[in-house]
Amino acid sequence: MYLIIMGVQGAGKGTQAAVLKDRLNIPHITSGGLFRAMKDQDTPLARQVQQIMARGELVPDDVTIQIVRERITQPDARAGFILDGFPRTRPQAEALDALMADLGSKLSAVVYLHISDEEAIERISGRLQCALDEKHIYHRQHNPPRVEGVCDIDGGQLFTRADDQPDSVRKRIADFHAKTRPLLDYYREQGLLLEVNAEKAIEQVTEDVLAALGVAGA
Numbered sequence: 001m002y003l004i005i006m007g008v009q010g011a012g013k014g015t016q017a018a019v020l021k022d023r024l025n026i027p028h029i030t031s032g033g034l035f036r037a038m039k040d041q042d043t044p045l046a047r048q049v050q051q052i053m054a055r056g057e058l059v060p061d062d063v064t065i066q067i068v069r070e071r072i073t074q075p076d077a078r079a080g081f082i083l084d085g086f087p088r089t090r091p092q093a094e095a096l097d098a099l100m101a102d103l104g105s106k107l108s109a110v111v112y113l114h115i116s117d118e119e120a121i122e123r124i125s126g127r128l129q130c131a132l133d134e135k136h137i138y139h140r141q142h143n144p145p146r147v148e149g150v151c152d153i154d155g156g157q158l159f160t161r162a163d164d165q166p167d168s169v170r171k172r173i174a175d176f177h178a179k180t181r182p183l184l185d186y187y188r189e190q191g192l193l194l195e196v197n198a199e200k201a202i203e204q205v206t207e208d209v210l211a212a213l214g215v216a217g218a
């Protein structure tokens with residue numbers, strides 16, 4: 001399955017994608033993760049990306065498309081993938097359609113996890129990330145680790161991402177409404193959009209997503 005998971009920051013994309021990845025045996029590819037992986041590179045492009053990310057702004061489309069293209073043409077993504085954080089703009093969505101056509105394939109579905117802005121701000125401001133694996137995510141109140149400040153899975157130290165600070169969060173939510181929300185119509189028109197209410201318990205949202213995808217055993 002070639003899936004996109006969409007939603008405002010804090011909607012639970014990473015959490016749900018981690019479950020889907022195991023269930024469907026396809027890689028979970030995050031554009032933010034691809035950019036963060038550039039942090040150890042000492043190139044002008046890597047430095048530019050770091051600065052843009054720290055301000056909570058979007059990386060230019062051409063750079064983003066190139067980096068995602070390189071990743072989804074890797075062998076492990078041949079049979080499917082879950083894209084998280086990409087596409088975020090109309091040009092990115094169109095570039096992805098063109099790339100899928102080049103690969104002789106097309107998207108299977110777009111899962112939209114819907115939450116209000118208030119809920120998003122509340123969730124992001126409590127978010128904690130593991131220093132050893134950025135896909136291990138907790139929330140101070142709603143999903144705390146067993147031991148404060150320590151990842152349950154690998155013992156990594158938990159921290160708040162620089163772009164989860166209030167000013168960056170507001171900027172990212174505004175960007176979502178201005179640039180990414182219009183993509184919902186783009187995918188709705190193609191009959192690909194599956195909208196799921198994500199203001200529920202994590203397990204309930206997982207069930208609803210699997211049911212919407214028609215995955216057996218949901």
Ligand code: AMP
Nearest residue numbers: 031032053056057058059064085086088
């Ligand atoms: P995320 O982890 O998805 O919130 O992404 C972190 C940061 O990476 C964003 O705030 C942007 O600066 C950058 N980024 C990630 N995905 C994209 C994208 N599709 N287009 C442009 N910038 C992106």
